Amino acid sequence: MRSTVVTFPSGRTSGRSRIAGVVPVGDRHGLAVAETPFHPLDHTWPDQPADRGTIAGMPVLDCVTGALSSSGEAFVGGDIPVRRGAEGWEWLVLHVTSEPLPVGAEVELAVDAGFRAGLSAGHTACHLAALALNAALADRWRKEPALDGLGRPDFDQAAITSSRIVPYGSVDVYRLGKSLRKKGFPAEGLDPAQVARRVNEQLAAWVAAGAPVAIDVPGPELTARRTWRCSLPEGEASIPCGGTHVRGTGELGRIEVSLTLEEAALTMRTTCA
Numbered sequence: 001m002r003s004t005v006v007t008f009p010s011g012r013t014s015g016r017s018r019i020a021g022v023v024p025v026g027d028r029h030g031l032a033v034a035e036t037p038f039h040p041l042d043h044t045w046p047d048q049p050a051d052r053g054t055i056a057g058m059p060v061l062d063c064v065t066g067a068l069s070s071s072g073e074a075f076v077g078g079d080i081p082v083r084r085g086a087e088g089w090e091w092l093v094l095h096v097t098s099e100p101l102p103v104g105a106e107v108e109l110a111v112d113a114g115f116r117a118g119l120s121a122g123h124t125a126c127h128l129a130a131l132a133l134n135a136a137l138a139d140r141w142r143k144e145p146a147l148d149g150l151g152r153p154d155f156d157q158a159a160i161t162s163s164r165i166v167p168y169g170s171v172d173v174y175r176l177g178k179s180l181r182k183k184g185f186p187a188e189g190l191d192p193a194q195v196a197r198r199v200n201e202q203l204a205a206w207v208a209a210g211a212p213v214a215i216d217v218p219g220p221e222l223t224a225r226r227t228w229r230c231s232l233p234e235g236e237a238s239i240p241c242g243g244t245h246v247r248g249t250g251e252l253g254r255i256e257v258s259l260t261l262e263e264a265a266l267t268m269r270t271t272c273a
C-alpha cells in the first residue's frame with residue numbers, strides 16, 4: 001500500500017477510488033483507498049476530529065491515521081511509534097467500518113458536508129483567534145520570543161498544550177507555568193476578561209475585512225506539510241496546518257472568544273456563526 005492521496009485540503013467532500021488494503025482496527029476494519037476526500041484524526045496533533053460519512057454506502061464509524069512501516073507492519077492512531085510524516089513509512093487514511101471490502105473494489109466516498117463545513121469554520125476561527133490572542137498579549141513579553149506570521153510574539157506556539165476543533169468553534173488550552181516564564185512571559189495580573197475583549201475587537205475587524213484564506217499543498221499525500229494562509233490587513237499570516245478551512249474570513253459571520261484562567265491553565269473557547 002502507498003500513502004493515501006487526500007483531496008480534503010481543496011475542500012472536496014466526495015470521490016471515487018479503489019480499496020488499496022484493509023488494516024484491522026480493533027474488531028473493525030480500516031479500509032484504505034488510493035484517494036479520499038475524508039479527513040482523519042491526526043495521531044500527533046489531534047486537533048480536528050475525523051470526518052463523518054459513508055464508503056460504498058456503509059457508514060464510516062471513525063476515520064483514523066494508519067502507518068505502514070518499511071517491513072509492512074501496520075499501526076493505527078495512538079499506536080503509531082513515529083511522528084507524522086516520518087521518512088520510510090506509508091501514511092494511510094483508514095475508513096473504519098463494521099464490514100470489510102475486497103482489495104481492488106471500486107467505491108464511492110461521501111463525506112457529511114454539513115459536519116465538515118462546521119469543522120472548517122471552527123478551524124479557521126481557531127487560527128484567527130490564536131493570532132488575535134498573540135496580538136492582545138504582545139506587550140506582556142519581557143524577552144524577544146519567536147514571532148508569528150504577523151510579527152507578534154507567538155504566545156500561541158510558546159504556550160499551547162492542546163487544541164480541539166468542534167463544529168463552529170474550538171477549545172485551546174495554554175500553560176502559563178515556569179517554562180513560559182523562562183521564555184519571558186510573566187502571567188501575574190493577567191485579566192482574562194480584558195484580554196478577551198481585545199481579542200474580540202481584533203476578530204471583528206478581521207471578519208469585516210473579508211480576508212481570503214488559502215491552503216498551500218506541497219504534495220498530494222496525507223502527510224504533506226500543508227500551510228494555512230490568510231491575507232489579513234496587517235499582512236499575510238501563515239500557520240502549518242493539516243486540517244480543513246473556509247475560503248475567507250467573511251464566511252464566518254462573527255467570531256468570539258471567552259477566556260478562563262484556572263491554576264496555570266488559560267483556556268480559550270472560540271465560537272463562530
Ligand SMILES: [Zn+2]
Pocket residue numbers: 123127228240241242243
Ligand atoms: Zn490548523
